[in-house]
Amino acid sequence: MATDKTRSQSRLDLPPFRNERLFPGVDDPTVRESFPQAIAKVRSQLGRSYPLYVNGQDVTTDLMLDSVNPADPDEIIGKVCQAGTTEVEQALTVAEQALLTWRNVDPAERAAYLVKAAEITRQRRYEYAAWQVLEEGKQWAQAYNDITEGIDFLEYYAREMIRLGPPQDMGSYANESNFYFYQPKGVTVVITPWNFPFAIPCGMCAAAIVTGNPVVFKPASQASVVGHHLVEIFREAGLPEGVFNYVPGPESVIGDYLVDSPKVSVIAFTGSMEVGLRIIERAGRTTEQQASVKKIVCEMGGKNAIIIDDELDEEAAVKDVLYSAFGYQGQKCSACSRLIVHSKIYDRFVPRLVEAAKQLKIGPAEDPQNDVGPVIDAEAQSAISQYINLAQVEGKILYRSETPDRGYYVPLTVAEGFTPEHRLAQEEVFGPLLAIMRAQDFDQALDWANSTRFALTGAIFSRNQEHLDRAVREFRVGNLYLNRSSVGALVKVQPFGGFKMSGVGTKAGGPDYLLHFMNPRAVTRQP
Numbered sequence: 001m002a003t004d005k006t007r008s009q010s011r012l013d014l015p016p017f018r019n020e021r022l023f024p025g026v027d028d029p030t031v032r033e034s035f036p037q038a039i040a041k042v043r044s045q046l047g048r049s050y051p052l053y054v055n056g057q058d059v060t061t062d063l064m065l066d067s068v069n070p071a072d073p074d075e076i077i078g079k080v081c082q083a084g085t086t087e088v089e090q091a092l093t094v095a096e097q098a099l100l101t102w103r104n105v106d107p108a109e110r111a112a113y114l115v116k117a118a119e120i121t122r123q124r125r126y127e128y129a130a131w132q133v134l135e136e137g138k139q140w141a142q143a144y145n146d147i148t149e150g151i152d153f154l155e156y157y158a159r160e161m162i163r164l165g166p167p168q169d170m171g172s173y174a175n176e177s178n179f180y181f182y183q184p185k186g187v188t189v190v191i192t193p194w195n196f197p198f199a200i201p202c203g204m205c206a207a208a209i210v211t212g213n214p215v216v217f218k219p220a221s222q223a224s225v226v227g228h229h230l231v232e233i234f235r236e237a238g239l240p241e242g243v244f245n246y247v248p249g250p251e252s253v254i255g256d257y258l259v260d261s262p263k264v265s266v267i268a269f270t271g272s273m274e275v276g277l278r279i280i281e282r283a284g285r286t287t288e289q290q291a292s293v294k295k296i297v298c299e300m301g302g303k304n305a306i307i308i309d310d311e312l313d314e315e316a317a318v319k320d321v322l323y324s325a326f327g328y329q330g331q332k333c334s335a336c337s338r339l340i341v342h343s344k345i346y347d348r349f350v351p352r353l354v355e356a357a358k359q360l361k362i363g364p365a366e367d368p369q370n371d372v373g374p375v376i377d378a379e380a381q382s383a384i385s386q387y388i389n390l391a392q393v394e395g396k397i398l399y400r401s402e403t404p405d406r407g408y409y410v411p412l413t414v415a416e417g418f419t420p421e422h423r424l425a426q427e428e429v430f431g432p433l434l435a436i437m438r439a440q441d442f443d444q445a446l447d448w449a450n451s452t453r454f455a456l457t458g459a460i461f462s463r464n465q466e467h468l469d470r471a472v473r474e475f476r477v478g479n480l481y482l483n484r485s486s487v488g489a490l491v492k493v494q495p496f497g498g499f500k501m502s503g504v505g506t507k508a509g510g511p512d513y514l515l516h517f518m519n520p521r522a523v524t525r526q527p
Helices: 029-043 085-102 107-123 125-135 140-164 199-210 221-237 251-260 273-283 314-330 343-357 378-394 442-449 465-474 513-517
Strands: 048-050 052-054 057-059 064-069 072-081 168-173 176-184 188-191 215-218 244-246 266-270 295-299 304-308 336-342 396-400 413-416 433-439 457-461 479-482 518-525
Touching: 029 125, 029 140, 048 221, 052 085, 052 221, 064 125, 064 221, 072 125, 072 221, 085 215, 085 244, 085 251, 107 125, 107 140, 107 199, 107 221, 125 140, 125 221, 140 199, 140 513, 188 199, 188 251, 199 215, 199 221, 199 266, 199 513, 215 251, 221 244, 251 273, 266 273, 273 295, 295 513, 304 314, 304 442, 314 336, 314 343, 314 433, 314 457, 336 343, 336 442, 343 396, 343 413, 343 433, 378 396, 378 413, 378 433, 433 442, 442 465, 457 465, 465 479, 513 518
Parallel strands: 048 072, 188 215, 188 266, 215 244, 266 295, 304 336, 304 457, 336 433, 413 433, 457 479
Antiparallel strands: 052 057, 052 244, 064 072, 168 176, 176 518, 396 413
């Protein structure tokens, strides 16, 4: 932490940030060789036990959770030790102690740990992706790109901390000199989802760590083995003891305990609206033991729409709509859930879309020929199936696929006949169910696009420049895409995050994200 304008800063000379290359394609020779080898290697390690990680030490517990392959629930990916309140309290205490030294480490030195972690991840990219294929049911491309995004977060936030770290000269007034710098807020709890099991935890943990805040990390139960990869990476990178702590455990046991703790200064959360709002409410209750107002960094999901205008490239739109709606089984907070089609093109475009959907293959993600895999678990399978039944009541099902007999599969489903009054047009469905809405004109399409409580992502396909310009002004979402899919935001170039009930306006991978984890300070000096 800078305490004086003249304090020396170490140097970490890095080239300008560049995004990692995305998945090269299943026909790439390296991919065809490396992915099967990595999956075979991972399979040879299935069923291992994974301890907690507290204060630089492995901690075992008697309570264990079996993480399973959603395509074959009998296949145990790993047995994960579960933290209780005792272990969580220990992690919070050591994080609080680590803060006293970690906050004083030069920002460039903290950034160097992230750069090293990025290189470690880069060297094990295929192995880490293969774990996601089996634990999360992610297709090759989806898993590969998740690791790529994690690397991008590490590299970008390292450079951002170097930019923000040195004290800024604010100029003089009379004979006074002034400077401005940042200090970390304090112990940070990171609570993450399973759908981006490496990238999201990696990004949130890296942001907290590089800004000087020790982390207590609770991964989603369905992604606990992938979450443990951060233990491996940060341990190999040499992070000091107590700076990063890994405490998987039952939400019902440790969730509120983490949120309520007076030791916590920041809570970084990505997940459902219901859980996010609960965290915001509970974090607003302060006790006499609490030293600071808790900062909530929160992203909660969406009910994302794509508008199909009456003038567009239909072939490109069909391809991108299917990818937006059904990529990783529609289990992305950015996935297209509503398709709003202009009436002039509706009767031509929708049948074309349905025919293309029928060509998608469903099966285990480890087979690269399959386009759609299983959903994450039995609970998701049941919830999505209920929404598919609701689609029959509120609208008309145009296509419902067959599914494999084994595993947590639900039918890929396309349905029509919805207006904003229907539940299928309002409630987030985390699965492969696309609700199509017929808009009479572009005005109605825009109105319907904005008709939910969410404001995360959206897209529009149009050759009408006036309509594109209006969408930029009036299609009120955090990430808007013109003539491309509504998923796949890239670190730095497409900072990601929404508002309304999609979150608190934070933008992961953007130039102001690290500011959420720091307090600014101003110092004035007379000679």
